Amino acid sequence: MKNLIISVIIISLWSCTGNQKKSNPISPPKIDIEKELAGIEDLRSNFVLALKEGRYEDMGKWVTTDAKTIRAGGPDFDEMFALGNERGMFPYDSIIMMPTETQIMNDSMAYDWGSSKTYYTNKDGEKVELRNSFLVILKKVDGEWKLHREVGSSVIE
Template sequence: MKKLIMPLFLLMVSCSMNDKEESIIEKENDFDVEVELVKIEESRSAFQLAIKEGRPGDLKNYGIDVIASDPDCGPWAEFKELRRNPKGKFNYDSLVMRPRETVIVSDSIAYDFGTSSTYYTNEQGEPVEIIATFLAIMKKDKRDGVWKLHREVGNTRDLE
C-alpha cells in the first residue's frame, strides 16, 4: 500500500497541473484576431479622418506616449518646416496609410508596416504629395480597449 501512495500522489499532481495549462490555453484562444484587426482599422481610419477634417486637438486620442521619427530630408524637409512654422497658404490636408501587413503580436501589442501619402498645401497654395514607408507599433489602451499609436518610424522610400 505504501508503494502505491507515492505514484498515486504524483499522478494526481501531474493531472492537476495539466488542467491549469489547458485553462491557460483556452483563455488565450478567447482572443479573436479578426475582431482586433477590425478595431485597428477603425482606429487608423479615425486618425486619418481627424487629420483630413483639421482636428489636430483630437489626434491625442489616437496615441499612447507616442514617439515618432519621420523623414526630414528631401521633400519632407519643406513639409516639416511648414508644419513647425506655418506660412502663406500652408495646410496639412490629409494622410492616407496603406499598410502592407498588420500583425497582432499579443492581446495588447500590434504593428503596421506599409506606405503612406501625406498631402498638404504648400505656402504658394500648391497641392503636394509626399510618400513614406512606415513601421507603426500600436498598443491597446487598457482603459478603453482602443488600439493606439505608440511608436512610429518612417523613411522616404516608396515600397509601391
C-alpha cells in the same frame, strides 16, 4: 550495502517521478483577430479623417501619452514639417495609408507596416504629395487601439 544503495536509488527515482500532481498550463486569452483588425481599421479611419478635417486637437485620442515617432526624412519632408510646425506631431493636410501587413501580436500589442501618401500645402499654396513607408506599433489602452511608436522612411521598397 549493495542492497542499500540500490534501494536508495530506486526510492530516489520513484520520488522524482511518482505521485506528482500535473498542473494545467495557463492558456492565454483567446483573441478575436477579426474584431481586433476591425478596431485597428477604426483607428486608422478616425486618424485619417481627423487630419483631413483639420481636427488636430483630437489627435491625442488615437495616440498613447508616451508615443514616440521617427519621421521620414529628406528635404521635402523637412519643408512640410517646418511649415506645419504649429500642428504638432502630424503637420500634414491629409494622408492615405496603405497597410501591407497588420499583425496582432497579443491582446494589447500589434503592428502595422505599409506605405502612405502624405499631402500638404506648400508655401506657394500648392498641394504636394509625399510618399513614404512606415512601421507602426499599436498598443491597446483601455480597450482601444492607439499609435504607440512609428518609424517613417521616405524610401519606399
